[in-house]
Amino acid sequence: MAYTELNPKTKKFEFGGVVGTTILSLTLPIFTLIINQLITPNDKITYDPVYYLNPFQSYSLWLPYLVWFTSLAILDIIMPGHWVKGTTLRNGQVLNYKINGISNCLLLILVLALRWQLTDGQLPELQFLYDHYMELNVISFLFAFYLATWVYLRSFINESKRVLALGGNSGNVVYDWFIGRELNPRSICGLWDIKLYCELRPGMLLWFLINLSCVHHVYLETDQWNDSLCLITAMQSWYIFDGVLNEEGLLSMMDIVTDGFGFMLSFGDLTMVPFTYALQARWLSENPITLGYTKISMILALMCLGFTVFHLSNQQKSHFKQGKLNHMKFIPTERGTRLLCDGWWSVSQHINYLGDWFISLSWCLTTWFNTPLTYYYSAYFAILLIHRQIRDEEKCHKKYGKDWEEYQRRVPYKIIPYVY
Incomplete structure (x- = not known):
């Protein structure tokens, strides 16, 4: 070349x-x-x-x-x-x-x-x-x-x-x-x-x-x-x-x-x-500040929810790429690769991003509502994830062409199911 x-x-x-x-x-x-x-x-x-x-x-x-x-x-x-x-x-x-x-x-x-x-x-x-x-x-x-x-x-x-x-x-x-x-x-x-x-x-x-x-x-x-x-x-x-x-x-x-x-x-x-x-x-x-058991339980619940979505979705995609989940639905591409559109990845194109953002919000809540400054991370992270999604979509559209358009038809939501 x-x-x-x-x-x-x-x-x-x-x-x-x-x-x-x-x-x-x-x-x-x-x-x-x-x-x-x-x-x-x-x-x-x-x-x-x-x-x-x-x-x-x-x-x-x-x-x-x-x-x-x-x-x-x-x-x-x-x-x-x-x-x-x-x-x-x-x-x-x-x-x-x-x-x-x-x-x-x-x-x-x-x-x-x-x-x-x-x-x-x-x-x-x-x-x-x-x-x-x-x-x-x-x-x-x-x-x-x-x-x-x-x-x-x-x-x-x-x-x-x-x-x-x-x-x-x-x-x-x-x-x-x-x-x-x-x-x-x-x-x-x-x-x-x-x-x-x-x-x-x-x-x-x-x-x-x-x-x-x-x-x-x-x-x-x-x-x-x-x-x-x-x-x-x-x-x-x-x-x-x-x-x-x-x-x-x-x-x-x-x-x-x-x-x-x-x-x-x-x-x-x-x-x-x-x-x-x-x-x-x-x-x-x-x-x-002292949060107490109730607030700590709420924050931990949000963290666990985010971590579950983030970890299991990434694990599922990793196992699929390794050929361990061949029973799951996918779209074959002209490049010879496969686009997973089942399980977690039938919910949104970047469901792992949503889990990651839930985690970021749980961290900010440890300061409760005593200062807006600590919520910088969650706001910054939302912008970062949306920017990554846009870049990834442009890359995949160029890489897969019509196969990516079919994938978008089957999985229309980008990060948040039924919203975006």
């Missing part, structure tokens, strides 16, 4: 093209700082950009962050796991992925338990994370900027051998840097998949530690366990570890299959996830 056929030029621009992606690149980092400052106005932060850009001044922040990112990357390579194959790329290549989320999570929990014993429950690492949360937010998006730039530049090395993202090969530096030029950037002799690693390791597990630092801070201050803070930490921990432990399911999702790895994903994975998904825990750490 000729290089131009393998990697055609991008002609359709998203997010408002070059202007839109430039604005997002500048405003999203500022937004994360503003909303966190509103959530916890007492947090102190140095606003001098030279301080963060000069590692000799801010080494006390850069060093722990780099140790965190690098250590997890090394463990991602050396920890035991099993290898699975990803989807077939446009050049016919099938990438191998090492799945070792279980061993990585067990090691993290073991280290935390050991540090708890050695420090008599003080855990200075969690105290440092809580006290320097805002400053580490800045470090994270600077690192995301550097990582996206490095990946963009290396995509031009041995360019003819690389598979580029169809949406990030426009030729415009800013746009391609933001969207992601290379589809599956890998390093260390191809053993380390940068995109999959960033999706499930440094940001997701840092989110868990941020929540834990909030619980730890309140306990040290009050010598009590707050029910609302413990609830949000428990629910989000369940979600985080379920995602990491079931990382194999991510290999067939849009982030891995379609999107390149640029600032959009690096910033989303390394900054947006840990430093905006933890807003409920951060707010509750300074404004503890």
Whole structure:
């Protein structure tokens, strides 16, 4: 296959093209700082950009962050796991992925338990994370900027051998840097998949530690366990570890299959996830409220409903793709693949998105109706899911043609049954 056929030029621009992606690149980092400052106005932060850009001044922040990112990357390579194959790329290549989320999570929990014993429950690492949360937010998006730039530049090395993202090969530096030029950037002799690693390791597990630092801070201050803070930490921990432990399911999702790895994903994975998904825990750490059994039961019921829909629908599609559910109804396509239109996937085209949104709403309810700020996540997530649905529909219509139109006839609702 000729290089131009393998990697055609991008002609359709998203997010408002070059202007839109430039604005997002500048405003999203500022937004994360503003909303966190509103959530916890007492947090102190140095606003001098030279301080963060000069590692000799801010080494006390850069060093722990780099140790965190690098250590997890090394463990991602050396920890035991099993290898699975990803989807077939446009050049016919099938990438191998090492799945070792279980061993990585067990090691993290073991280290935390050991540090708890050695420090008599003080855990200075969690105290440092809580006290320097805002400053580490800045470090994270600077690192995301550097990582996206490095990946963009290396995509031009041995360019003819690389598979580029169809949406990030426009030729415009800013746009391609933001969207992601290379589809599956890998390093260390191809053993380390940068995109999959960033999706499930440094940001997701840092989110868990941020929540834990909030619980730890309140306990040290009050010598009590707050029910609302413990609830949000428990629910989000369940979600985080379920995602990491079931990382194999991510290999067939849009982030891995379609999107390149640029600032959009690096910033989303390394900054947006840990430093905006933890807003409920951060707010509750300074404004503890008592929910009581009735409210906790309602919130848990919504979380369980969302998780059931999300988990079972994704599991059903995964099993179908593996050839385990051949009795279910499907539409054969001219490409030789099958479009599932039975079970959960006869209810709506993205029923898993609805379950995911229910989960997000349950998290926001842990602050009850005491502040609108913590509901940012549920509102943002709704916009994100609708945008993904639109992108997925365009991709599938182009990919399957009349077969996709038949699928839409059989499953007319996009996310919410009988509504949208």
